[in-house]
Each structure stands twice: as structure tokens, then as C-alpha cells.
Amino acid sequence: MKILKEREGFLTNFEVEQHLTDIKKKYNWTFDEKDDEELQKDKRKNKKRFDACGVNLEVITRDVLSYVHNGPPSNIDNVENFKSLGIFLNQYDLMKVEKLQIMNSLPRSMVILYSLVEECDQRFNEEKCEAIINKISELFPLGDEGEEEEEEEADHEGDEDDSKMED
């Protein structure tokens, strides 16, 4: 094995997710019950689980997908919004990696943005930073996620209640 070019280019989490989702779909892999249902509904004839590429690929596909889904970009639902964020960020004098990090982690508050962009306070004034954050909330609204979290909390409380009942 030879390494020809160590870093040919960068990928955003979104692109990696798309690539892995394609693989998962093509190979008929299911990682949870929801996937099973979707596969059942699929009208394709060949639904055999493909395994000629080794179990390691399956493991890493599952783990990376769950990493990306747990991260902030999970609410990127269409390519258009993602593209327009990229174009919007082009007008600022950001380093390539900084731009990528913003697109990967979608900062919602100043503190996070400041930690992603080096010397943010000297390079950009407050208005510009706010413009970035506002654009992110405009393109990828958080509304749904908040509800989900509440639901989760409710579930946890429910669990605790259950355990108390058993005691």
C-alpha cells in the first residue's frame, strides 16, 4: 500500500453521511427496527443483506452514521439549504477549515462560534457573527429538536417512576 496524497480534500459530515447512507441502502443493511420497516416497504426484489465487503464496513457505517445523526447537522434535511449556507459563508474571510467546522457543527451561540473561529473577535465584528448565527437558525430551525429533547426527558422521568413502582 502506498499513500499518494495524504489529503486530497476535505469532506463535510453531511457528504460522508450521504455516501454512507447510499452504501447502507444499496447493501440492504438495517441497524434498528425503523430500518427494518423501511426495508419491508421497499418494493425492490433483491433484499438480501450484502456481506461480501466484510463486517468491519458494516460496523463503521453504523457507528459513523449514529455519530453524525447525534451531532448537530442531523437537522440538515436538504441539499439546497446546505449549499446556500456554504455560499453564504463564502462572503466572509474565513479559512477553509473554519468554514467546514461551522458547517459541521452549526453553532447556535456566540461562544461556540468564537471557539471555532480563531481570533473571531478581532477579525469579525459582532454584527457579522450574529449574521452567521441568524442565517444558521433561519436555514435549520431548531423547533423540532427542542420538542424531542423534552420528550426524551419525559421518557426518563417515566422510567424512574417505573423503577420506583417496582421497588
Place this chain on the structure above:
Amino acid sequence: MFILSELSDLVRIPPHTFNIPIQHSITDELNKKFANKVISNLGLVVTIWDLLDIKDGLLKPGDGGSYVEVQFRCIVWKPFIGEILVGWVSDCSAEGIKVRLDFFDEIWIPKSYIFENCEFKQVEKAWVWRPDEDTEFFIDINEKIRFRVEEEIFVNIKPQSSSEASGLEEPTNKAPPYALLASCQTDGMGCLSWWD
């Protein structure tokens, strides 16, 4: 962050896959070999992105397979120094904090890289950050934590000895092939809930 790396390798195509298109069998063989593996001084390979060039196959006497040299690009996970990532705390000890991602476990925040005014509480097994006298912030196990990558460490791993491979001998505690040193010292780092 994920990057694309360009590699070349000699792949053996097993005879039973001669009936499917060669691109497919090469991708399968490469995935078998590289997916979820660490390449020393490069990073953790996720999967193959695309194939760039496939040379003519070579035969070896006494072997039914054909050997093909391929140039390909693969997705590699390699965070750069200074990258900000989010993970879960998997272990707290007096020496530091261990953090994991869904697909990568070897991230270590040594105690010298945690906030000043931070101390480890033996009773709760948690790190406590005191930004001022009256406030206490806890870093607990399974908490979501944001950190900055400081250093990457690659270790060359020797192949398993035959007795280890057959399970006769427990492998001794070996260093992981790829580990990250991280820090948690500036604004915005630490548990996610602190900064909301």
C-alpha cells in the same frame, strides 16, 4: 473531520468473484482490508470513496486469483490540531478524562489540559470546575462534552503472535494504534449544557 486520501494498493481478486464487474469486487476487497482500520500516520479509514485507476491484472503461478493494482480515494477520519469536537465522557479518573465518539474511543484529556480551578472528586468520581467561589460545574460520566484536539499519537502495532491469535494467551494491555490528546481549557469547551 473527514478527509479524502488518495492511496494505491495491490489487490487480490478471488476467482469466485470473477463473474461480477471488477469495480465491485475491487471495492469489496478494499473495504474488507481498510474499512474501520487505522493507517499509521494517516488516520482511521471509513470506507472507499471512488476508484481512480485499475491496472491490468497479474497472475501468479499456483494461484487462481488475479492481482490488480488500483488507485483509489477513501474517506479517512483525521481531526486536525485545534479542531473542536463533541463526544461523550466514558471515564473520569484523577489523571484525566476519557472521551469517546460513536466510532472512536481513544480520546484522552489529561488533567493538565482541563480548566484551571478544576479538581477531581474521588467520592463522586467526577471532575468539578469552579469558575468562581460559589458555582460548581460537574463533568460526569456519559455527559456530552466539547473539546479541542491537541495532539495525535500513532503507535505501530505488531501482528498478533500465534498463541495470542488462537486464544491461548491473553493479549497484554496494548497501546491503541491511534489516539488523540485533547484539551478543555477555553470558553465554550466542557459540557454542552453549560453554554446553552
